[in-house]
Amino acid sequence: MSLMQELNHKALRLGVPLSVHLDLTYRCNERCEHCYLDHEDFGEMTTAELKSLLKQLASAGVFFLTMSGGEPLVRQDCFELIEYARALGFNVKLKTNAILIGEREAKRLRALGVEQIQISVYSHRPDVHDGITKVQGSLLRTLNAVRLLRAHDLKVTIANVLMKNNFQDGDGVRTLAQELGAHYSLDPTITPMIDGDRSVLRYGIPASELPGLFHNPNLVGDVESFCAPPPPVDDDVREGLPCSAGHTACYISPYGDLYPCVQFPLLCGNVRRQSFLEIWQSSAQLEEVRSIRGKDLSGCSSCTHLGTCTRCPGLAFMEGNMRGPSIADCEKSFARTGIPSKNLQAKRASSMEPASAQDLIQIQGIAIAPVVGTAAHAEASSVRA
Numbered sequence: 001m002s003l004m005q006e007l008n009h010k011a012l013r014l015g016v017p018l019s020v021h022l023d024l025t026y027r028c029n030e031r032c033e034h035c036y037l038d039h040e041d042f043g044e045m046t047t048a049e050l051k052s053l054l055k056q057l058a059s060a061g062v063f064f065l066t067m068s069g070g071e072p073l074v075r076q077d078c079f080e081l082i083e084y085a086r087a088l089g090f091n092v093k094l095k096t097n098a099i100l101i102g103e104r105e106a107k108r109l110r111a112l113g114v115e116q117i118q119i120s121v122y123s124h125r126p127d128v129h130d131g132i133t134k135v136q137g138s139l140l141r142t143l144n145a146v147r148l149l150r151a152h153d154l155k156v157t158i159a160n161v162l163m164k165n166n167f168q169d170g171d172g173v174r175t176l177a178q179e180l181g182a183h184y185s186l187d188p189t190i191t192p193m194i195d196g197d198r199s200v201l202r203y204g205i206p207a208s209e210l211p212g213l214f215h216n217p218n219l220v221g222d223v224e225s226f227c228a229p230p231p232p233v234d235d236d237v238r239e240g241l242p243c244s245a246g247h248t249a250c251y252i253s254p255y256g257d258l259y260p261c262v263q264f265p266l267l268c269g270n271v272r273r274q275s276f277l278e279i280w281q282s283s284a285q286l287e288e289v290r291s292i293r294g295k296d297l298s299g300c301s302s303c304t305h306l307g308t309c310t311r312c313p314g315l316a317f318m319e320g321n322m323r324g325p326s327i328a329d330c331e332k333s334f335a336r337t338g339i340p341s342k343n344l345q346a347k348r349a350s351s352m353e354p355a356s357a358q359d360l361i362q363i364q365g366i367a368i369a370p371v372v373g374t375a376a377h378a379e380a381s382s383v384r385a
Helices: 003-014 047-060 078-087 103-112 126-133 138-151 167-180 199-203 207-214 276-282 284-291 313-318 327-337 342-350
Strands: 019-023 064-068 091-096 116-120 156-161 183-187 249-252 257-259
Touching: 019 047, 047 078, 047 276, 064 078, 078 091, 078 103, 103 138, 116 138, 126 138, 138 156, 138 167, 156 167, 167 183, 167 207, 207 327, 276 284, 327 342
Parallel strands: 019 064, 019 249, 064 091, 091 116, 116 156, 156 183
Antiparallel strands: 249 257
């Protein structure tokens, strides 16, 4: 067992929230066509509120802290908050589009000891990348920032969300990452907007293109292993947890709403109304999420892919049932292995359409009165890549 596995096992056993994803803002200086966020500011947490929250997270045992948005660097207090988080001992990861990072910012991030910076790059071709971000020259600015960060010996991951307009560019972005000395990650998943709008799903890669993507050794590594048929499902898998969301990790929005994950819009409480620890230990919603095991997943529990599927409970929740399948993940399992999941077989047999826009679960925040006498800072959200 690796050190990280041992740490996760211990956190799970003790009920410790090992990792928190905190969006400092939903505001953003790009307008990515596939983004799931509303970029307006409806009353973000203030600097004082965020510092109080960070102290609570540290006391609760959180170690890994992802600071994101929108674009976190549009907040004037972003570096102040990073510095405060580092002083509390957090391992900090920053998600950013990096177009606001110059020499001074790169030097500061290095001085603060930020563990990793994740940067979204959609193509090695400026016309494609800028076409997705809707900001002319954004690729050039982003890559200049990557070079500055690497020059200061900071770890950089180039995150590539693959979709209809750029899936042919996966190899090009991976090569670019290698040339820049950055890590590379890809994700072919487009998620519905935070308000339940499914229109952004039209940007997703057609299911017919997924097999080619998943059988490309430049993108997935060992194809034979990645695309191997699933092993037999045993009791360990049936009794296993579907995901770490809500168990050792959670997500907090700029407005203080707490969810199991950034992709799992089940509202569990608000840190402006309750303490973080009170929500973590007493939320009925989190207790429900934690009660679910592989054997409890309708349809999935008897599927051959149960132990290897990338099923996201958040996507399943948005499709109507956190204990049900995520059809998008069923498609991925089929594309990898050539073996249709049980739910995909049923869907095809009944010609059932995916959940309609009206049926999609929407994130519902808790209404908070505006804080009098404070200026709202902000930034916008992180596309998962």
